[in-house]
Amino acid sequence: MKIFNKTILFTSAIMGVFASCDLDDFQGGGGSENLTFNKIGGFTNGTGDEGFAEISAFDPLTGKLFVVNPNDNELSVWDISNPTAPVRGTAISVSGVPNSVAIHNGIVAVALENSTNKQADGMITTYNSNTQQLLYVYEAGPLPDMVTFSPNGKYIVAANEGEPNDEYTNDPEGSITIIKTSTGETFKVGFTNFTDATIGTNLRVFGPGATFAQDIEPEYIAVSKNSKKAYVTLQENNGIAVVDLESKTITDIIGLGVKNYDLPNNQIDASDKDDLAGNFQNWPVLGFYHPDAITYAKIKGAGYLITANEGDARDYDGYSEEERVKDLNLDPTVFPNADVLQEDGNLGRLKTTTANGDIDGDGDYDEIYTYGGRSFTIWSTFGSLIYDSGDQIGKTVFDLDPGAFNNNEGSEADKRSDDKGAEPETVETIKIGNSTLLFVGLERTGGLMVYDISNPSSPKFLEWLRDANDLSPEGLIAIKAASSPTGNALVIVTNEVSNTVTIYEVKKN
Secondary structure, eight states: OEEEOOEEEEOOOSOOOOOOOOOOEEEOSOOGGGEEEEEEEEEEOOSSSSOSOOOEEEETTTTEEEEEEGGGTEEEEEEOSSTTSOEEOOOEEOSSEEEEEEEETTEEEEEEEOSSOTTSEEEEEEEETTTOOEEEEEEEEESEEEEEEOTTSSEEEEEEOOOOOTTSSOOOOOEEEEEETTTOOEEEEOOTTOOHHHHOTTSOOOOTTOOHHHHOOEEEEEEOTTSSEEEEEETTTTEEEEEETTTTEEEEEEEOOEEETTSTTOOBOOOSSSSOTTOOBOOSOEEEOOOOOEEEEEETTEEEEEEEEOOOOOBOSSOBOEEEGGGSOBOTTTOTTHHHHTSIIIIITOEEESSSOOTTSSSSBSSOEEEOOSEEEEEETTSOEEEEOTTHHHHHHHHHOGGGTTOSSSSOTTTTTTTTTTOEEEEEEEEETTEEEEEEEETTTOSEEEEEOSSTTSOEEEEEEOOTTOOOEEEEEEEOGGGOTTSSEEEEEEETTTTEEEEEEEEEO
């Protein structure tokens, strides 16, 4: 075992833009109308209530699926050489709380948060996928929440979220760890060269007493096909950071702005107390996109970023931005019907923020904000909005299964209407022939929404893949046909509440 502990600190300047990359073909020929999606296997990982299965990664060299199991502080290992009958193998015990796993050419990388102090530095460890022996230990920043390889295997990249403690007295800086696999050099890429003034108002920086770097919380990473750029969601900040992997700098931060729920096709059911599930209306509310997962696709020669707009509030004992609309002091000029809006059956129950909305600083709120876009969004590589799914996810779920609408991981319908709806959590794309497919995991409602995004400005809904026993998809991976044990593309979903892992096969008719 070799321990790399020399960390090189890099700060960044604004300079660069997004790069583009290609998607690998998963199968050849045919359009999306000729595809079928079937659940062919699955298993339960762990025996507790929840949290025994979060993120997974597949190794085509060994047929092993590695599953993050934070409750047992292990990496669970399953042989899915026959996906219809997975076989549990020997788990890998880890020295920390595992948050994420990735694989490249037989090397398994695991992101580990510090098990005794969440605000202390974590680690990235690597293992041989065949022997499962520990290879290297690398330093990471506080709370490494996601890890991935660049497509060429030259870099391991981790998003160090740097969340504050519950009292909000210790707020470490968010950062990106870049590991050069050939030498073991570890680079800590920070945000100290950025300020509110250089970014603008579309990014949220609002933690009490926090510097810009402390307030930034990197969440999820997508890497370009040419392995030169990484794109990192900053969920609580409502933005995306662009990282140049070659120069080890953050070249840009893009604030994503807001979604207007008073516009057509952006209707929401804003209350869990209106006695009417699926009560879609327009409201004078703005929503932060707050993306969790991000993926990259190149479609017809152009590059796109795709985000799952879950939403997330800062809600700690020492500081909470969360409030309900009925408890706000609304500006009487902007909201002359405030009494009606603040009824529980209207906007009163909707979760909002006290960190934004008092535009003129007079103590009342001129704008109402909520968390998450209840959607997925396709962005240009410059951060321009190409397509947002608007209210389609909520309306599609309600049309197909009203009992599942805005439920809370299998509970009654409408329970999450006042929060963030179905909570799109994760996204993944595959290309089959000339069609690019998008899978969107819904954390609260469950299952995967499948879209054909071959025309990025006008995606086509195809199917909702859902087993009622699979609750809260957290991880989502796609396996191309050439690497699949069945010879067809596979989509594997890791469900953190039910502790189940679901295997779908995509086949041509």
